[in-house]
Amino acid sequence: MFKNLMVYRVGPDWQPTVEQIEDQLAKTVFVECGATQQQSMGWAPPRGIEHAPLIEDIGGHWLLKLVIEQRVLPGSVVKRKTEEMAARIEAETGRKPGKKQTKDLKEQATLELLPMAFTKQSAIRVWIAPAQHLLMIDAGSASRAEEVVTLLIKELAGLNLHLIQTAEAPATCMAAWLMDGVPPEGFSIDRECELKSADEMKSVVRYARHALDIEEVRQHLAGGKAPTRLAMTWRDRVSFMLTDTLQIKKISFLDLVFEGRDSPEKDEAFDADAALATGELCKLIPELIDGLGGEHDFLAAGAALAALPQPAEQALPGAATAAAEPANSAAEPAPWD
Structure with missing residues (x-):
């Protein structure tokens, strides 16, 4: 259902109904590229059935699908x-x-x-968790996700989004986990990571299918390289790749998730897959954010900044003397009066 996620916080004032979103998305339904059109973008039924709803409500989680078609012209x-x-x-x-x-x-x-050019299509899933005030975009790159966010804000009246930021930088936390071998509770470190230096050389070291609790990794960290990707597993249920920009990539549901689950009928497969994916990830995401120090509270930070004492204005030379002298009505007016 989902392979990559970028997580956004939804403003508390946005509380639409499913019907309202359906009506707003209907203004930009996907239409195939015209003969001389290089790209077409629009909303399509997430279920993949023609004329089905443009938004699916699965257990209180809302699913959308954006389709992008491009003409391939080398x-x-x-x-x-x-x-x-x-x-x-x-x-x-x-x-x-x-x-x-x-x-x-x-x-x-x-x-x-x-x-005469061939066309290729791609689809991007959007998952809205209204109870948690979260919106997730299944995009492989930040630029593609921002393109979807721009379209969503344009189409859905009153929608306000900001990319979730954590109190601690993901790279800092990943470096600490690798250095001491102690990830957050419920998480384990897998066998893949990428380390990159911050100097002008931008040196990169990648480990794949390799143990990471070794001295060599710690030496790279001590030498100034920072993790940009780290493979992890959550409670033996979901494996994923965490990036330094808080992207969750390469999501894979493990066998434990499917234990005791009957194979759904074809007509029910979409609902079953959506319920499984949203149910698991809706628990993983908050625990991951907590493991990164919690969510950065922009409102609290702004209020704290506003409460700080303001610096006194710097006095102009001679100002103290002028203030001490009695006012003289006969004095010449100041040049700025």
Whole structure:
């Protein structure tokens, strides 16, 4: 159901109904790319059945699906077509096209080639946990997740999101776990990680299918390298990769999750998979945040900053003397009066 998650905090004032979200998403339903359209993006039924709802409510968890279709047009093909058009013009006029004309030819070549280009589709799942005021995006990169967030904020009236930040930096916590071999309660360290230096060399050391409780890893950490990825397992139920930007990648549900679970019928598979995934991850995410020192409270931090004593204004030279002298109505007005 989910492979990668970026976790966002939803503002407390956003409390829509499923029906309201359905109506708002219906304004941007997915439509395949037109003949000369390079990309199309829109919402589609999460269940994968035509004309099904655009939002599914599974046990109080809301699921959406964004579909993105792109026309695959290699740059080398466009370049060759542009050069052919430029050569034809040069043969007819005796003059080689300039920069502006070449740019126009490139745009023309793209438009002519697009209808013949293949298309590829990808889908991004969005999971909203309204009771927890969380929104998760199953995206492989931060840039793709931000693209989805921009669309969500545009489509869903009143939605306010911010990427969850923890009190302790994930890289700092991962380094401590690797150094002393003691991860948070309920978590264990697996056999994969990436360490990167912060200097200009940006040296990288990767371990795969390798024990990490070794002196070599601790030496890298002591030498200034910081973890950027660390494979972990939560309560022998879910394995995942934690990154230094608090992305949860490579999510995999382990055998313990499926014990005693009957194989669902085809029509019920979506509901069963969604219930399993949201049920497990809805417990994992808060425990992971707690293991990273808890969620950074922006409101409390702002209030504390506002409560700090404000620095006194620096007195201008001679100000004390002027204040001590009695006011003189005959004195010349100050230049700023």
